[in-house]
Amino acid sequence: MLLPTLVTCLAGCAVLLSPVSEGCGPGRGYGKRRSPRKLAPLAYKQFSPNVAEKTLGASGRYEGKITRNSERFKELTPNYNPDIIFKDEENTGADRMMTQRCKDRLNSLAISVMNLWPGVRLRVTEGWDEDGHHSEESLHYEGRAVDITTSDRDRNKYAMLARLAVEAGFDWVYYESKAHIHCSVKSDHSVAAKSGGCFPGEALVTLESGGQKSIGDLRPGERILASAGGDGSGELVYSEVLAFLDSNPGTRKLFYTLETEAGARLSLTAAHLIFVSEGNCSEGAVPARGALRTVYASDAHPGQCVLVSEGKAGQRHSEGRLSRITRVWVKDSRGAFAPLTQQGTLVVDGVVASCYAVVDQHSLAHWAFSPLRLIHSWTGSTGTRSDGIHWYSRLLHWLGRMLLDAGRFHPLGVAQHDR
Secondary structure (H helix, E strand, O other): HHHHHHHHHHHHHHHHEEEHHOOOOOOOOOOOOOOOOOOOOOOOOOEEOOOOOOOEEEEEEEEOOOOOHHHHHHOOOEOOOOOOOEOOOOOOOOHHEEEEHHHHHHHHHHHHHHHHHHOOOOEEEEOOOOOOOOOOHHHHHHOEEEEEEOOOOHHHHHHHHHHHHOOOOOOEEEEEEEEEEEOOOOOOOOOOOOOOOOOOOEEEEEEOOOOEHHHHHHHOOEEEEEEEEOOOEEEEEEEEEEEEEEEEEEEEEEEEEEEOOOEEOOOOOOOEEEEEEEOOOOOOOOOOOOOEEEEHHOOOOOOEEEEEOOOOOOOOOEEEEEEEEEEEEEEEEEEEEEEEEEEOOEEEEEEEEEEEEOOOOOOHHHOHHHHHHHHHHHHOOOOOOEEEEOHHHHHHHHHHHOOOOOHOOHHHHHHHHHO
């Protein structure tokens, strides 16, 4: 009786939330480590890396034009980031359409632009081209290329804008014209296009003993500080680590780093979920229930508030406290780990975060992994950690692929599991 119930629950999880099964993926990261200091602007007509755009060392080969009527149109996603201005001279919204990889890089660049030039926003003059305005085999036809400027159209900024685009992770950046910078990315189906939700190996969690431990050294069965609330706003408790949804000690990846007024710094990959409070979030306040929502790390921005921990579980005022994000930047770090706790939350480097990624609803993600928690209650913890993507994540993904149209999947998730 238990087995059919479990299979039914697994199938239901796959139908409703198959994309959340993705881990962060092993992969080789996004190139060599770059220093955040003394960034050198690109020279006019310079491109980075110093190879042709459609070679393997850059954005890769052209895969064919995407039209609104083609099957591949589902590979494109609209970008409604309010921190980016889209010229949209065709008035069709085409410039907002792009691959997920392009969207993530563009959103990262938008943050860098605001950090470097307060009051200035990123501006996209050309995105996906459905009208044949570009040269043959242009990556604009696949939603993999954008032409950008700053909102103030100050051409003196464009050389540094090109450098910021390189730092944001675009796979090829070209100071093509005095009027704009051209950027492009690899195909989401490329082996190099991997994403998901993880923390770097050096990130710290708090143990029940009161000490701290790096996530890279953490093992299933240990109990770490987490939040009991479904929206991250509950009492701080110690929660058992059931498993690692992904574990890769050797990889190098790009991590978004959120710094708050309280001095906390949390690093996590672009697709990982973080609890944020919008609008009037007073520093040090305890958030009201229901006042928080989850966003991808790549969508978090200065002005939002995250939850930071104070003291230890069980102490007075042991809820998370709001702290405003003051700065966001992207850095390269070694190791990528995604621990799953009984609560589905954890406190990393003093900030309350979700255990989940890829979809933007923490509650659905937590429900999808309830069968794994049930299995754990039967078998207990082994205390060991296997590298790679957890078998349950792979099973959940396989069931979803059997039951759902491929268009329901996060595009980078499909690329990761089909490589």
